[in-house]
Amino acid sequence: MNEIANGLLPTVLSRPYRYVKLEWNADFSMLTVRMGVRPIQCYSLAAMAELQQVFNDITANPGLVRHFVMASDVVGVFNFGGDLSLFVLLVRAHDLDSLRLYARRCIDLVWWWENAATLGVHTTALVQGDALGGGLESALLHHTVICERGAQAGFPEVLFNLFPGMGGWNLAIRRGGFSVANDLILSGQIYTADQLFRRGLVDMVVEDGEAPAALERMVHAMEPRFRGTIAALQARRVAAPISHEMLQTIVDHWAVTALSLNTRDMRLMERLARAQVRKVGGASEGAVEEIKRMELDTAWGFERTGVSEWATLE
Amino acid sequence: MSNFFIDLVGSTDEARREFETSSKVLDIVANGLPLTRYQNLLLELYHVVWHFNPTCAAAAARMTDAHQSIRYFLYDHMKEEKGHEEWVLNDLAVVGVTADRAKSYKPSLVLLGLNGYNYWSADRRHPCSVLGMIYALEVVASVYGGPMTSAITDSLLLEGDRGITFISSHATMDAEHMVELRVILNQIEDEAAKQAVVESTIFNFHQFGRVLELI
Numbered sequence: 246m247n248e249i250a251n252g253l254l255p256t257v258l259s260r261p262y263r264y265v266k267l268e269w270n271a272d273f274s275m276l277t278v279r280m281g282v283r284p285i286q287c288y289s290l291a292a293m294a295e296l297q298q299v300f301n302d303i304t305a306n307p308g309l310v311r312h313f314v315m316a317s318d319v320v321g322v323f324n325f326g327g328d329l330s331l332f333v334l335l336v337r338a339h340d341l342d343s344l345r346l347y348a349r350r351c352i353d354l355v356w357w358w359e360n361a362a363t364l365g366v367h368t369t370a371l372v373q374g375d376a377l378g379g380g381l382e383s384a385l386l387h388h389t390v391i392c393e394r395g396a397q398a399g400f401p402e403v404l405f406n407l408f409p410g411m412g413g414w415n416l417a418i419r420r421g422g423f424s425v426a427n428d429l430i431l432s433g434q435i436y437t438a439d440q441l442f443r444r445g446l447v448d449m450v451v452e453d454g455e456a457p458a459a460l461e462r463m464v465h466a467m468e469p470r471f472r473g474t475i476a477a478l479q480a481r482r483v484a485a486p487i488s489h490e491m492l493q494t495i496v497d498h499w500a501v502t503a504l505s506l507n508t509r510d511m512r513l514m515e516r517l518a519r520a521q522v523r524k525v526g527g528a529s530e531g532a533v534e535e536i537k538r539m540e541l542d543t544a545w546g547f548e549r550t551g552v553s554e555w556a557t558l559e
Numbered sequence: 560m561s562n563f564f565i566d567l568v569g570s571t572d573e574a575r576r577e578f579e580t581s582s583k584v585l586d587i588v589a590n591g592l593p594l595t596r597y598q599n600l601l602l603e604l605y606h607v608v609w610h611f612n613p614t615c616a617a618a619a620a621r622m623t624d625a626h627q628s629i630r631y632f633l634y635d636h637m638k639e640e641k642g643h644e645e646w647v648l649n650d651l652a653v654v655g656v657t658a659d660r661a662k663s664y665k666p667s668l669v670l671l672g673l674n675g676y677n678y679w680s681a682d683r684r685h686p687c688s689v690l691g692m693i694y695a696l697e698v699v700a701s702v703y704g705g706p707m708t709s710a711i712t713d714s715l716l717l718e719g720d721r722g723i724t725f726i727s728s729h730a731t732m733d734a735e736h737m738v739e740l741r742v743i744l745n746q747i748e749d750e751a752a753k754q755a756v757v758e759s760t761i762f763n764f765h766q767f768g769r770v771l772e773l774i
Contacts, residue, residue: 284580331572334737338737343565
């Protein structure tokens with residue numbers, strides 16, 4: 246365990262949670278939230294409700310939390326983003342209202358992260374495993390992203406005719422610029438930690454297992470200039486604004502797009518979910534490897550034969 | 560018109576995820592089933608399907624005109640589901656189980672509990688509770704039926720739809736049913752009916768998950 250994550254949680258933050266574990270470091274007023282949605286780490290409705298409660302408690306107690314750290318309690322995975330089964334259910338029920346509701350709950354979380362600096366909170370993502378789709382969006386939301394070398398990340402949504410709708414475009418453009426965002430979102434490609442770093446999408450790459458120590462060094466180093474950092478991050482929001490209206494417009498477009506997914510698209514989603522389930526069960530390859538196969542097949546299978554295995558799924 | 564469908568999805572999401580993340584369900588989705596366990600699954604399913612329409616009929620018989628549209632929905636739904644137990648028998652025949660054996664098979668206690676609850680709930684709790692049974696079974700079929708079909712087909716080397724027509728066809732068909740079900744659920748206004756549907760959904764997810772664990 247991280248040496249600096251050893252304190253008793255303040256009473257106002259102590260609630261019985263099922264999907265998030267809270268760790269408190271009193272020296273730095275640092276709250277670490279470890280999300281653990283098993284067996285597939287994703288933003289389920291219940292997990293999002295717990296996270297929202299944590300955010301509400303932080304907001305209701307100004308000055309209590311100075312550092313917010315998002316980490317995973319699931320080995321090898323930071324987060325796989327949206328709850329694919331729930332998406333399939335809502336798309337099959339042709340339920341635009343529920344898709345919008347789910348998306349807007351995501352945006353509520355996004356908006357808290359986006360406003361954290363105005364609450365005097367610095368946020369850090371510890372990416373110690375793979376981050377896909379909404380999982381990557383949620384990592385990019387943090388002021389600082391520390392990524393371990395073995396982690397991989399990307400936005401595979403375009404492979405099943407969707408796109409990252411919960412701030413993905415805004416955050417990727419803000420961090421890496423328009424060209425990087427285009428490449429990241431429109432290719433559906435999975436990037437290594439070093440590739441993410443070279444594109445400016447993450448702030449630091451460290452060896453596997455060293456993210457907590459890197460966090461500790463960063464927090465130590467930031468301490469004497471904490472107020473200035475927070476003020477600068479508040480100003481950054483003015484310099485590169487993301488508005489709630491913008492997020493909502495995109496997310497509504499996402500919900501309408503999701504409704505147009507066809508059987509082939511949903512089978513691809515199911516296939517990814519199934520690959521991940523196999524990995525949880527001990528197989529060596531999971532969703533990330535499945536996405537890479539899909540990329541290869543799209544690029545080479547179509548080149549060679551004019552037919553992509555994925556294109557034939559109906 | 561209410562937005563009960565959204566509330567139902569939200570308030571039963573934990574139960575759905577409990578079902579989805581049961582180790583046995585995960586194993587079926589990832590690795591399919593060996594022959595004996597697939598036979599057991601179909602034998603249990605036969606008794607789920609056999610009781611589906613009688614449960615709907617029991618509920619419809621107890622519905623007042625306050626829920627006339629739901630009663631009519633059940634009539635239509637029963638017509639669509641009529642004879643589907645024969646599909647299970649056909650699949651069983653492909654994997655080597657005779658119709659006689661299926662009909663004389665004693666379902667697990669968990670399944671008896673599931674069917675018993677659904678009859679009791681339609682009779683004594685609230686007739687609208689039957690929509691919880693329908694919702695849970697259609698989610699299982701339309702959301703998980705596809706991956707289960709692929710996994711079972713792969714593990715048993717089945718050719719095309721042979722031996723798996725019941726599960727594979729419901730994975731597709733129930734997608735259309737989900738749209739109709741959402742529309743009818745959004746017509747429910749009274750709290751007692753809503754609570755009965757939520758309870759029934761949670762129980763059906765729970766119990767169906769246990770059935771899959773037992774096979």
